[in-house]
Amino acid sequence: MTSLTEQQKQLIFDYCIGISSESESAQAHELIFANDEASKLLKSLKTSFSPLDTIADEVCPDELADGAIWRAQQAVRTGQVALHELLKAEQLRTSGLNTGFWRNLTARLATAAVFMIVGTVLLTGGRLIHQRYWQQQCGNQLAGMFNAVDAYRSDNNGQMPALATTPGAPWWKIGYKGPENVSNTRKMWILVKNNYAKPGDFVCPAMKEDCDFGIDPAEYNDFPNRKYVTYSFRISCPKSPVGDLRRQIIVADLNPAFEILPSPSTESLNIKIIDELLKLNSPNHKGRGQNALFCDGSVRFLKNRHSDASLDDIFTLQNKSTYEGTELPTCESDSFLAP
Numbered sequence: 528m529t530s531l532t533e534q535q536k537q538l539i540f541d542y543c544i545g546i547s548s549e550s551e552s553a554q555a556h557e558l559i560f561a562n563d564e565a566s567k568l569l570k571s572l573k574t575s576f577s578p579l580d581t582i583a584d585e586v587c588p589d590e591l592a593d594g595a596i597w598r599a600q601q602a603v604r605t606g607q608v609a610l611h612e613l614l615k616a617e618q619l620r621t622s623g624l625n626t627g628f629w630r631n632l633t634a635r636l637a638t639a640a641v642f643m644i645v646g647t648v649l650l651t652g653g654r655l656i657h658q659r660y661w662q663q664q665c666g667n668q669l670a671g672m673f674n675a676v677d678a679y680r681s682d683n684n685g686q687m688p689a690l691a692t693t694p695g696a697p698w699w700k701i702g703y704k705g706p707e708n709v710s711n712t713r714k715m716w717i718l719v720k721n722n723y724a725k726p727g728d729f730v731c732p733a734m735k736e737d738c739d740f741g742i743d744p745a746e747y748n749d750f751p752n753r754k755y756v757t758y759s760f761r762i763s764c765p766k767s768p769v770g771d772l773r774r775q776i777i778v779a780d781l782n783p784a785f786e787i788l789p790s791p792s793t794e795s796l797n798i799k800i801i802d803e804l805l806k807l808n809s810p811n812h813k814g815r816g817q818n819a820l821f822c823d824g825s826v827r828f829l830k831n832r833h834s835d836a837s838l839d840d841i842f843t844l845q846n847k848s849t850y851e852g853t854e855l856p857t858c859e860s861d862s863f864l865a866p
Contacts, residue, residue: 530564531562531564531565531568535558535565536568538551538554538555538558539555539558539559539565539568539569539572540572541555542555542569543569543572543573658733658812658813658815661731661732661733661812662733662812662815662816662818662828664732664733665731665732665733665780665811665812665818666818666826666828668728668731668732669758669778669818669819669820669826670820670824670826671724671728672718672724672728672729672758672778672820673820673824673826675718675723675724675728676688676718676723676777677824678723679717679718679721679723687714688714688715688717688718689714690708690713690714690717691708692707692708692709693707693708693709694765695853696708696709696853697709697710697796697851697852697853698710698711698762698852698853698865698866699711699785699788699796699852699865699866700791700852701749701750701752701753701756701788701791701866702749702750702751702752702753702791703749703791703792704748704791708748710749710791710866711760711762711865711866712749712750712756712760712866713748713749714760715729715750715756715760716744716747716748716749716750719744720744720745720747725740726740726742726744726750726755727740729750729755729756729757729758730754730755730756730757731757731758731780731781731811731812733811733812734757734781734810734811753788757780757781757811758778758779758780758781759778759779759780759781759782759785759842759864759865759866760777760778760864760865761775761776761777761778761862761863761864762855762856762863762864762865763856763859764855764856764857764858764859764861765855766857766858766859775821775822775834775859775862776819776820776821776822776834776841776862776864777820777821777822778819778820778864779809779817779818779819779820779829779841779842779864780809780811780812780817780818780819781809781810781811781817782809782842782864782865782866783804783807783808783809783810783842784798784800784804784807784842784843784850785798785865785866786810788866795851795852796850796851796852797849797850797851798849798850798852799848799849800843800847800848800849800850805840805843808830808831808832815830816828816829816830816831817829817832819834819841821834829841834862837860839860839861839862840862841862841863841864842863842864842865843863844856844861844863845857845861852866
């Protein structure tokens with residue numbers, strides 16, 4: 528068995544830290560299988576890297592990610608070498624054979640560690656930018672929804688889209704095909720049915736699914752099913768004057784407690800709000816928060832489930848932990864957006 532050349536050692540190192548190409552990885556596999564020294568070198572490298580596995584992942588603070596991204600952008604704008612160019616140069620750089628592989632390994636490990644750290648920050652920042660993009664698109668969509676509501680009100684003596692419902696009717700039955708006006712989403716379907724909005728306007732841009740938005744609204748009395756509506760709408764207190772919303776939220780991203788619902792043909796609903804559910808934000812934006820549309824047309828991204836200092840949870844009723852799907856607020860100050 529011959530000793531490994533510097534080039535072969537470099538190949539094993541690159542394979543260990545995951546920067547080898549597909550063909551180089553195949554060569555490394557073959558070398559490790561056929562050469563005991565190569566196998567021992569790989570084990571030694573993995574042992575050296577093992578302390579990195581004990582470092583726990585942490586959420587990168589928004590300001591750190593934003594700052595890192597800004598500095599990277601500034602570096603490119605001012606003519607400094609871009610990160611991908613540095614990586615390419617580092618991967619192509621020769622090892623300096625006269626210094627020996629192991630002496631050169633320390634410097635390469637340090638360089639790799641820097642790239643790993645910077646890459647992690649930029650990756651986290653990239654995700655943050657992606658999330659904020661969808662957050663902004665969602666906010667724009669809610670603003671468009673308000674324009675549709677406002678246009679409807681202008682054409683209907685200032686009245687909000689509404690349908691008469693029977694007391695105790697189940698507000699959770701999205702897509703129910705019966706004659707009764709039962710679901711809380713039917714009132715918003717009026718906007719679609721009367722050409723104030725399009726079917727796709729009620730699916731959060733971050734939650735787009737394979738829906739056929741080319742449907743004929745005239746054939747439906749409600750959104751066809753849950754996939755077509757990923758927002759929750761205000762259920763008002765029946766004692767409140769019609770149209771009296773004050774400074775209230777009328778639409779928000781999907782209520783996490785009612786994210787998954789049984790078929791509308793199911794007779795009853797029984798959802799127990801456990802403590803964990805009380806801590807969840809809307810699933811629309813990966814639990815970071817929820818966009819909320821207020822009755823004055825403004826849109827805010829709430830990082831918690833409260834719209835003001837009252838700490839009223841917009842996704843649950845006060846003093847209620849079990850839901851059968853027919854409950855209503857007992858006062859207008861108890862915000863409740865469902866389903």
